Amino acid sequence: DQQVKQNSPSLSVQEGRISILNCDYTNSMFDYFLWYKKYPAEGPTFLISISSIKDKNEDGRFTVFLNKSAKHLSLHIVPSQPGDSAVYFCAAESYNFNKFYFGSGTKLNVKP
Amino acid sequence: EPEVTQTPSHQVTQMGQEVILRCVPISNHLYFYWYRQILGQKVEFLVSFYNNEISEKSEIFDDQFSVERPDGSNFTLKIRSTKLEDSAMYFCATGQGENQPQHFGDGTRLSIL
Numbered sequence: 001d002q003q004v005k006q007n008s009p010s011l012s013v014q015e016g017r018i019s020i021l022n023c024d025y026t027n028s029m030f031d032y033f034l035w036y037k038k039y040p041a042e043g044p045t046f047l048i049s050i051s052s053i054k055d056k057n058e059d060g061r062f063t064v065f066l067n068k069s070a071k072h073l074s075l076h077i078v079p080s081q082p083g084d085s086a087v088y089f090c091a092a093e094s095y096n097f098n099k100f101y102f103g104s105g106t107k108l109n110v111k112p
Numbered sequence: 113e114p115e116v117t118q119t120p121s122h123q124v125t126q127m128g129q130e131v132i133l134r135c136v137p138i139s140n141h142l143y144f145y146w147y148r149q150i151l152g153q154k155v156e157f158l159v160s161f162y163n164n165e166i167s168e169k170s171e172i173f174d175d176q177f178s179v180e181r182p183d184g185s186n187f188t189l190k191i192r193s194t195k196l197e198d199s200a201m202y203f204c205a206t207g208q209g210e211n212q213p214q215h216f217g218d219g220t221r222l223s224i225l
Contacts, residue, residue, distance in 0.1 A: 032211045043116070043203050043216035044155065051211060089155065098143065098167050098210055102155040 003027045006103035019077040023090035030092040035075045038087045080110045114138040118217035133220045135187045135204030144187045145205040199224045
């Protein structure tokens with residue numbers, strides 16, 4: 001099941017700079033997308049979401065962009081902080097199917 | 113902030129034994145889910161539960177698995193006869209429906225010996 005893909009297993013960024021995490025999907029029926037952050041020994045924590053009727057959603061330092069024609073979404077973190085270091089998962093849901101499909105995760109390391 | 117609580121945090125069981133994983137949902141949430149993550153792999157959907165019945169399940173969720181909400185608060189996942197390949201982190205999630213975020217517990221690490 002490769003409906004949601006995160007092709008970069010890891011990303012390293014300097015504190016204060018922008019972190020850009022990417023996610024691609026294949027199912028055109030997906031209409032709701034989310035980003036979760038996960039620390040070791042904890043469950044995924046919801047960060048931000050976007051509906052397919054939008055192309056951008058912003059919450060503080062976090063912005064999610066959705067490009068439906070390219071079936072691509074990205075998470076921008078500006079400015080990045082060391083506490084942002086975690087594994088980030090994108091997830092997608094299709095209308096009438098009450099479950100999330102997760103990507104494999106990108107491990108973000110923000111260096112002080 | 114309300115949380116999803118899972119117990120136990122770690123369960124070690126002999127192959128062939130039954131296990132029950134427990135979850136206390138966020139109080140005003142009506143939709144409940146189980147996911148699992150095998151070490152090094154993706155988080156995978158197992159089952160969703162609404163209005164006291166399964167609304168959707170994956171191919172992983174075979175006859176060995178069952179879910180229930182016996183007392184109106186706890187949401188449980190039972191694995192009847194565990195196999196080595198059932199070893200994984202099991203996450204409970206709860207939510208308010210479609211196009212709403214699901215909120216996850218910290219998981220139960222299940223180790224089958």
